[in-house]
Amino acid sequence: MLGAADKASDFTLHTVDDVPISLSDMFQTSRSTLLVFLRHLG
Amino acid sequence: MCQDKDELDRLNVQVLLIGFGAVSSARRWLEQTCDDFPLLLDPEREVYRLYGLEESWLRSWNLRTLRLYIRLLASGRKWRGIQGKSNQLGGNFIVDSDGIIRLAYRSREATDRPAVDDLLDLLRDLEKDDSGS
Numbered sequence: 775m776l777g778a779a780d781k782a783s784d785f786t787l788h789t790v791d792d793v794p795i796s797l798s799d800m801f802q803t804s805r806s807t808l809l810v811f812l813r814h815l816g
Numbered sequence: 817m818c819q820d821k822d823e824l825d826r827l828n829v830q831v832l833l834i835g836f837g838a839v840s841s842a843r844r845w846l847e848q849t850c851d852d853f854p855l856l857l858d859p860e861r862e863v864y865r866l867y868g869l870e871e872s873w874l875r876s877w878n879l880r881t882l883r884l885y886i887r888l889l890a891s892g893r894k895w896r897g898i899q900g901k902s903n904q905l906g907g908n909f910i911v912d913s914d915g916i917i918r919l920a921y922r923s924r925e926a927t928d929r930p931a932v933d934d935l936l937d938l939l940r941d942l943e944k945d946d947s948g949s
Binding site: 775776777778779780781782783784785787788789790793795797798800801803804805806807808809810811812813814 | 817824827828829830831832833834835836837839842843846853854855856857858862863864866867868869876901902904905906907908909910911912913914915916917918919920923926935939942943946
């Protein structure tokens with residue numbers, strides 16, 4: 775299971791406007807990326 | 817988290833919200849809660865599994881969860897119903913620009929999240945590390 779100090783697994787998902795975003799894209803422009811996995815959208 | 821956007825911008829942090837509901841639900845959620853950050857949709861929850869996030873009915877629905885919902889409703893938040901699997905637990909991860917995970921926090925139950933102040937402290941530490949290197 776992925777933990778601190780491990781290499782993050784890259785992924786590509788789409789926004790609600792259907793724009794694809796990859797985690798690795800963030801590395802070019804941001805010092806850090808904070809991933810917030812939501813429970814549900816209720 | 818939304819109220820800390822200026823500080824997150826100053827720290828050069830990109831926040832990615834990840835959810836698994838339908839597009840219409842996601843749009844409504846953004847309108848009613850926080851549209852400062854991109855919301856990515858993972859309908860099959862493949863990335864949830866990739867990052868080891870758990871499913872548990874028992875830990876998703878307990879007294880603390882019910883108290884939280886009552887508090888939110890009492891504060892004026894609208895009930896939008898449950899969108900998607902309500903036994904999916906969430907989590908927070910911080911990844912640095914080398915692609916290394918600096919924080920892996922998997923919720924043990926529905927209301928279990930790291931404090932925003934703790935996340936900001938860790939992000940400030942990363943900024944200091946970067947400045948020092």
